[in-house]
Amino acid sequence: MRDVAIVSVAQTDHVRAEPRRNEVEMVQPVIQAALERIGAQISDIGFTCSGSSDYLAGQAFSFVMTLDAVGAWPPIAESHVEMDGAWALYEAWVKIQARQADTALVYGYSKSSPGDLPRVLTRQLDPYYYAPLWPDSVAMAALQARAMLDSGAITETEMAEIAHRSRTAAESNPHAQLKGSPPPEELLAGDYVAEPLRRHDCPPITDGGVAVVLAAGDRARQWADRPAWITGIDHRVDSHNFGARDLTRAPSVAIAARNAGVGYGAVEVAELCAPFTHQEKILRTELSLDDDVVVNPSGGALAANPIMGAGLIRLGEVAQRIMSGEVRRGLAHATSGQLLQQNLVAVLEGDS
Amino acid sequence: MNAERVAVVGIGQTKYSAVRGDVSLPGLLREAAYRALEDAQLTMDDIDAVVVGKAPDFFEGVMMPETYLADALGAVGKPLFRVHTAGSVGGSTALVAASHVQAGLHQRVLTLAWEQQSVSEAMWALSFPVPFRQQLVAGAGGYFAPFIREYMRRSGAPDDVGVLVALKDRLNALKNPYAHLHETEITYDSVKDSFMLWEPIRYSETCPSSDGAVAMVLAAESAAEASAAASGVPPAWVQGTSMRSEPATASGRDQISPRAGSQCAADVFAQAGISDPLQDIDMVEMYVPFSWYEPMWLENLGFAPEGDGWKMTESGRTAMDGDLPVNCSGGVLSSNPIGASGMIRFAEAALQVRNRAGAHQVDGVRRALGHAYGGAGQFFAMWVVGTDKP
Amino acid sequence: MGERDDPAGDRSVAAMPEGLWTQPPVEVPELDMEQVRRVTEPATLVYTYTPGLAQTRFLRGLQEGRILGERAEGATDVYVTGRGMDPVLGRATTESVEVGPNATVTAFCVVHIGFGEKAPPTPFVSALIRPDGAAVSLYGTVLGIPYDEVRIGMRVRPVWLPESERSATFECITHWEPIDEPDVPAEELKGHM
Missing domain, CATH: 3.40.47.10 (Thiolase/Chalcone synthase)
Structure with missing residues (x-):
């Protein structure tokens, strides 16, 4: 295996809804920042890969317009996954391992705000038996939480503690959308959203994106002091x-x-x-x-x-x-x- | 250290048709997957990873359908990867699958691509109205037809070259049992007299809308040799792979012969050690959704000088018995499950190399090119497969 | 947005001439019960789209009867119907530049089958049209001339909806019509379609 490292990262400040900018306008600054931080240009990149979803955007081929943010001229070696950007990174890592590239630009993004996210995500389920019932993503997660509680794998107090710890930690994350949390006791006094899940057990709905640069071997050491x-x-x-x-x-x-x-x-x-x-x-x-x-x-x-x-x-x-x-x-x-x-x-x- | 060698050892296709109402979506995929596994003398258990691709999720109304299909694909407990690169996706998916083997990660990878266009209305799924976007009142062909007209102007090609391409591909399709269109009565006149949709594109010069799936098993060197020994069919060795993309709209872009296409071809030929593609490539499966793209791609890929692609078509050099047979399977003009169409090109190129194409087999194919493109003529994926190890 | 999977439902291919794109019969193996061949599950998702900064500027311009292109800082190329990027540079376009209104047909086809209610009577010309000063072309229909007299390089101008009827949509320009100027040589249009 070749030595491959992440050498640069940039992400948006995450928000509930990005009402002014479209997807490409939202993600371009982080792509540019990820490259600029290491003094790189797209011509230094051997492979580009991104992750996004048409169902979130509500548009077919929505990734095509985002390519405008990369500067793919002259043409570049490029691919896209309808998966989280982490899998785009995996594809890039595979390409580097296969010696088809030494460097890669990877980005992932979505605007969940155009649609009703819990309903949109029902479309991800078995179309014959699950999706027709429209079980929204919070209700689905509640089934899992119920199984956890019933088996004794977790308690509602532990769940509240996880929420509290996470959002308290987010106070030091400049990009976080939700920062700070009431103490667990207070959280537990809240109403259920989908029993046994309370509001604090659920993720926020977010518009945002992230870009990273990968590099192999000496190139990674040139671009980062500590890859x-x-x-x-x-x-x-x-x-x-x-x-x-x-x-x-x-x-x-x-x-x-x-x-x-x-x-x-x-x-x-x-x-x-x-x-x-x-x-x-x-x-x-x-x-x-x-x-x-x-x-x-x-x-x-x-x-x-x-x-x-x-x-x-x-x-x-x-x-x-x-x-x-x-x-x-x-x-x-x-x-x-x-x-x-x-x-x-x-x-x-x-x-x- | 070089990358691992990879070869195609199994190919499976479904019958392509307007509606496959006899199978569910998982059933459709398993039909292709089982045929590919049988061809490779393997079972699902032998597969290390599954790499799938299809075009927009709106076609089947299932968001990121790979998670739903994990069980049907035999992927539970394994890596399952989903590619989406517009119309080129079938080709891109095969390349991603190949790179998993080339990277030394896996011995045997199952790769599939599909589309069930009958499940939703194709024109809607491709471009349903978004309020602030311009609606093309001309439809999909109206996007590409102007570039075809410009090609005709530049090259001075006679206006029936597209008719010749459509006639050739549809006649080839009669030799391919999997092809969607089997137009036994087709003639030069029936194509030429068919309804003019987007002048210069006639109805019989456009691709159909199909349901279907295609699968391939890709294997590392020792696994490929083991499969070949078991099945008695030689592997198709992957000698070069390449992807290229360019923006949809860019100053200086030429949609008649996109730079991404010619650079992708030059890259894949260089990897395969090919200096004269016309001499060294024995047949081509290229993505031709509208007939005129055959001469356009012949030039773009470097098989003909600029402006001369139509002469190859007109003189019959791209026919089954020509010196560069193109789309012996009938091509996209005869079967078009969009997300699968690119991989079908790649698979058909491998079929020819393995001498398994049946009635549409060309004699003595040692090296073949599989070609796919998508988006606004901006995404390209290609591979060269051959009888010899790279 | 609504998803339809009823083949007998409202499909734009239904507007095709009789017999086009018909479906062959499906061959189904014999079962001892009637096979379920189709399950129709209506699905409706409602989306609220954001045009974005550049598209907003462009659409507001159309409402005012102007074609506004976009240019990145320090760049020369002006993009029209831009999505906010100079795709060659991969940089945001921040400057509005008025282009046109006069323009050149860079490529076209003759449409014999229109899609949607807004399509003019067929046959009509759908063209790529480069407004003067823009680096690239936008799509539009060319009317006011017999369809078989439209040429690559022909000069045209936009025909606007009356000001009182305009909103921030593409439909502010109803179509394009010829103007009495000499054609632009086709060779000069390469790279600008």
Whole structure:
């Protein structure tokens, strides 16, 4: 395997709705910033890949206009995934491993504000048996939380503590959408949104985007004093047959973690893409994280959840902490689909 | 260290038709997947990763359908990856799948592409009205037809070259059991007399709207040799892969011969060690949704000098018995499940190299080009496959 | 936005001439019960779109009877119906530049089958039209001349809706019509379609 690192990260300030700018106007500044931070231009980039969703934009081929933000002239080697940007990063990493590129620009973004997000996400379900029932994404997550509570895997107090810890941590994240939280006792006095989920258990609806630059070997060392090397990365999917699955588990996370080599060293920081509070607990269990691991110092998806960017942001957050010298080894997780059905795990490390 | 070698060892296609009302979406995919696995003498259990692609999710009304399809694709517990690069997506998907093997990550990757255009109304799914966008009252062909007219002006081509392309491809389709259109009565006159839609494009010079899926098994060197030994069919070795994109609207852009297309071709030929594509490539499956794109792409890809592509078509050089057969399968003009159309080109190129194309097989194909494009003539994906290891 | 999957429903292909794009019969294996061939599940999603900064400037310009292009800082190319980017530079366009109204047909086709209620009677000419001063072309219909007399390089001008009927939409320009100026040589239009 070639040594490949994240060398630059930029993200938007995440908001509930970006009412003035369209998608390309929203994401262009972060693409430019990610390149400018390392003094690079698009001509220095060997491969470009992005992640976004037509259903969120409410437009077919919505990624086509975003290419205008890249400066793809003369033409560039470029691809797009209808997945979170973390998978765009995976494709770029594969391309570099296959020696088809040495550097890559990756971005992920969405505006969830044009549509009614919980309803839009119902379209992601089995079209014959689930989607006709229009089970919105919060109700789906509530089924999972109920299974967690019933099995004793979590308590409502723990869920409130996760919300409180995450949004308190977000106070130091300049890009976060939700910052600060009442204490857990106060949260628990709130009404249910979809029992057993209260408002604090749910992610915000977010418009935003993120861009990162990858580079291999010496190029990474030229562009960053302390590159965030991707020492392991893998992604796996679980069954969509939610009725036949143990919803308190996400076996794909454990497989991906094993293949990414999570257990080969101490994890100092973990950025987990857990849009709902109880999902953090599932991930901690599947990842076998020790209690002393710092989880989601950015606030995680509970503080800002630009779908199609939220997973790539996790990679970016860990990378930035490594590049700054704050930590040496960290774990990043991304998810796709509902109820943590599809998961990507990456281990990032700085030179010691 | 070089990248790992990768080869096509299994190919499966569904019958393409306007409506496949006899199968569900998962059923359609499994039909293609099982045929590809059988061809490779493998089962789902042998597959390390699944890479899928299709064009807009609005076609089937399922957002990011790969998560729903994980079970049907046998992908549970495995990596499942979804590509979307507009009309080129089938080609791009095959390239992403190939790079998983080339990177040394996996031994055997199953790749699929599909579209069920019958599930929604195609014109709506491609471009339903967005309030502040200009609505093209001319329809999809109205977008591309002006560039065809400009090609005719520049090249001085006679106005029936498009008719010849359509006739050739639809006659080729009669030899391909999977093709959507089997127009046994087709003649030069029936194409020429067909309804003029977007002058200079006639109805019989446009692609149909199809349901269908295509699958391939890609394997690393030792796995490919094992499959070939089991099936008795030689692998099609991937000798070059390339993607190129350019903006939809850019000053200096030429939609008649996009730079992204010619650069993509030059890249893929260089990787395959090809200096004279006309000499070294034995057949081409190219993405021709409107007949005139055959001569246009012949020039763009470097098979003909600028302005001369139509002469190759007119003189029969792109026919089955010509020196550069193009679209022996019948091409996009005969079958067009949009998201799959690019991968069908890639798969048909591999079929020819493996000498498995049946009635539309060209003798002695040692090297073939698969070509896909999408968007506003701006996204390109290509591969060269051959009988020899790269 | 509504999703339709009823083949007998409102499909624009229904406007096609009789017999075009018809569907062959589906061959279905024999079952001991009638096969379910189609499940219709109506789905409606409502979206509120944001045109964005550049598109807003452009549409407001149309409402005022002006064609406003967009240019990035320090750049020369003016993009019309821009989405806010100079796609060559990958930089935001920040400057409004009025272009046209006179323009040149850079490419066209003759449409014999129109789509949507706004389509003029067929046959009509759908063209790429480059407003003077713009780097690229926009789509429009050319009327006021027999369709078989339209030429690449022909000079045209926009025909506007009366001011009182204009809103911030593309329909402010109803169509384009010829003006009495010499054609622009086609070779000069390459790269500007």
